[in-house]
Amino acid sequence: MGKPQKLLFTVLLILLGFLVYLEATKPLPVSWFPSYSKEDKIPLGTYILHENLKSKFSESFIEVNEPPFQFINSNPETQGTYVFINNTVIFDEEEAKELFAWTAKGNTLFLASKNYSNFLLDTLNLEINNIYLFDKFETQPLLTLVNKHLNPDKSFHINKSFTIPYFEEIDTSSQVVLGFSQAFEKEIKKESRKVNFLKIPFGEGELYLYNQPEIFTNFFLLEQENHIFTENVLSYINNESTIYWDNYYKTGKRINTSPLKVIFNNKSLKWAYYLILFGALLYILFEGKRKQRVIPVINPIKNKTLEYTQTIAGIYFDKKDNKAILNKLIRQLFDYVRVQLRLETNEADSRFIEELAIKTNTPKEEIKSLLNELRQLQNKEQITDKELISFHEKITQLKINRDGKP
Template sequence: MRIRKNNIFYIILGLLTFALILYLEYNKKEELNWFPSYVAQHKIPYGTKVLNDIFEKKFSTTEAVTVPPFEFLNSNDNIEESTYIFINNSVSFSKAELETLLDWTTKGNTLFIASSNFEKELLDTLHLKTKSLFGDEGLEHQFQHRLVNPQLNSKIKYTFNKSYSTMYFSQLDTLNTIVIGEVSNASGNATDFETHPNVIQQKFGEGNIILTTFPIAFTNYFILKNKNSTYTAGLLSYLNNEKPIYIDAYYKSGKKFYSSPMYIFLNTKELKWAYYMILIGAFVYVLFEGKRKQRAVPIVKPLQNQTLAFTRTIAEMYYEKGDRKSIAHHKIAFFLDYIRSHFYLNTSEINEDFFQNLAARTHHETHEIKDLFLIFSSLKHKQHITDVELIKLNTAIENFKAKAHGK
């Protein structure tokens, strides 16, 4: 009786502990999602909901493009004097797609790409190279960004300290490139830092190409922090707001829509914990009720493999009948099938290449393979085969197999 009371005490203690854990987990402050999605509908730090609102309010004609640029430009041949914007952690075009974009740019359009990485073909075309700028060792680090144009408050420096590295253009085509923005490593206590170009503009045909290696400048976190919106506004001032602006929604790290129905449960705190409680309840039910009511599982003996017995019976029938020639032909046919299935060689043509390939795969010399197939050839042309010849054939095949498998 005392043992039973102790069990009840431990069960109650375990349930209270479990309830306390659930309470603490439920009331725990939800962590921010720092995934770099760059999706216009996302309100997370690295989404672009704020930028999308700016486009809708400040620019007259904007349109989100949800298809690949190749498909979009080919289906809209009349797009001219407009801007095509790409913002993502990494933007990489196919060769045909890049050629289509560059051809479209030469007609007087503007191609604007904000990405940490660019494909080599685009950089080679514009005679550019990129390189990483790393923060100093330690946890405290920050990068300072500024706009070069004096009309855009070039003396103001905008800091960002959520990354340990940033990209910049290490090589420029100085005759055709205009530097718009620069970045410097502001870690440490020094006041003078070496600046590196990270936003550039190039004339390309009748149009322009603007590249920036700092796509985070267009995210919710950067725009809303301190006065960083002035920096983003300065970059957007290079766009013609009187002409159509097409914003890419295809090359994005995150998803605009979540196809999985579980996203609704797992993204809502109350539904998520209700789902977890159902799973835990089901597990407890199976653990206790299943053990009590589970029936004994009958033992079902597996079917025996009768292949060997069947083969032995057929062989004895051939042998008793004295048809040794058929036995020899079957053994040769089975051996050729063995070569096809184990060494993956075609046995329809027996030639010098076949002998060399088979020898290389079976640890044999080429002349040994030829001697074996010479036995096959001699038996095929004989009208009658003796027991001695049949035994010799079987011995040769078994020896081949043993050596082929390293025995």
């Protein structure tokens, strides 16, 4: 590698290192993706809640990574509380029936979501709507609980705009209201509260529905005393039962489809990978050349067709056999007409003259003159140099008219 190449390589390497440093130290934008995954530490992940529940319940905390239908069928003796937390929990009909049957056996089903399947809502005779403020674009939830032992007069404010789902009509004979939600305003009015937390007895078990899953996220739990409200909501779960934490119905569920996913999910590994690729590219550019003696340039064989033609022509001229040269000119002319112009040369009639004139862009009179001269020269015993040259020039002009060159 020469000095200029080494200098260029060094400059590129310094620039790349500087770009990597800038990219690595650039603060990442906050992601508000509604992940609800236990692995995510972003605002709407559930890393903090998951770690706390796992620590509190220890061996009674079991994570489920498969669909609930499959899990319950594989473990028919399962008993406890099945917890689903996500922005959307949509069970199909068969799965919902399986969960209802499992709940009716004396188990607890806890659903925290903004959207449920139509089958589930129809079965429970529920309808969901959202709270709107006509004078504002944003709606910040303000949450309360009913139980007098759980600070019913204290409201918890989510200091960010989220949709606020609530249950339209409640059958108080079979459904128990546990909590309310409303949009945060300067003047809080109790009459504007809407039901967002229900307990529904189901067979020998219980079903809980909570419509503001954001209270279980990292963002909410890190704000002041918000963790108290989350603890109060979860206090309805039996502490002595086994907790089954769902990892399947998660928007931010990890799906590993590529061997490189681990590398790209880690910032340091990702940039190390890019550096290796860039280094390999530089190596190919500067060191991938063959290191051997210079291959000598071999000039192509010189085309001596012209010399050969001049030699043959010289022989004919030396012999003064103009008649033989004429015959070759005539033969070449007819070959040209047949091969290049695709015309039959058997008869030089008016049709032939007209087609030849069209294809060579030559007036018919000149074509007739050329053919007449051809016949006259064929009938002569001796051909002068002047006649031969004149005939050759007319043939050349014919080709120039068509091809632009002789």
